[in-house]
Amino acid sequence: MTAKPPKIPVSVLVVLHDGNGNVLLIERADCKNFWQSVTGSLEPNETPEAAANREVLEETGIYLSDGQLCNWHESTEYEIYPHWRHRYPAGVTHNTEHIFSAEISRQTPIKISLSEHTAYAWLPLAEAAEKVFSPSNRAAILNLHKHLF
Structure with missing residues (x-):
């Protein structure tokens, strides 16, 4: 078995919402009670938009149609949790996260990736945050209202 190459310290965060004040969250398989929106690192030569679409499909089974993904043109830099730094090149301590959102119907079938997540839930904005x-x-969920059209 070959080792995975180190992750690129650039990622995406995609807040999936129903347009009526509810957000879809997924629970991480590797950390019980770690709930999140769709997230994931970019692959080599991948744009943030392509990564966002890929991660939504991989983590929820949802294919976003053209124009459905909203690029906020915002990013956040944060310190990578020490217990996850081994996934990155030696010496990397920070990640840049590009933020997106997409409106989906609550009737859309959700098929989580069981290798990455154990559950999903639709929650009101404040509860999700x-x-x-x-x-x-948390900040992206609370700022979602600024990016609705």
């Missing part, structure tokens, strides 16, 4: 473990995810 309280439940996520990441401060940048």
Whole structure:
């Protein structure tokens, strides 16, 4: 078995919402009670938009149509949790996260990747913001209203 190459310290965060004040969260398989929006690192030569679409499909089974993904043109830099730094090149301590959102119907079938997540839930904005473990995810959920059209 070959080792995975180190992750690129650039990622995406995609807040999936129903347009009626509810957000879809998924629970990480590797950390019980770590709820989050869709996230993931860029692959080599991948744009943030392509990564966002790929991660939504991989983590929820949802294919976003053209124009459905909203690029906030915002990013956050944060310190990578020490217990996850081994996934990155030696000496890397920070990650840049690009923020996106997409409106999806609550009737859309959700098929989580069981290797990455154990559950999903639709929650009202305030409850979702309280439940996520990441401060940048919390801020994105609370700022969602600025990016609705």
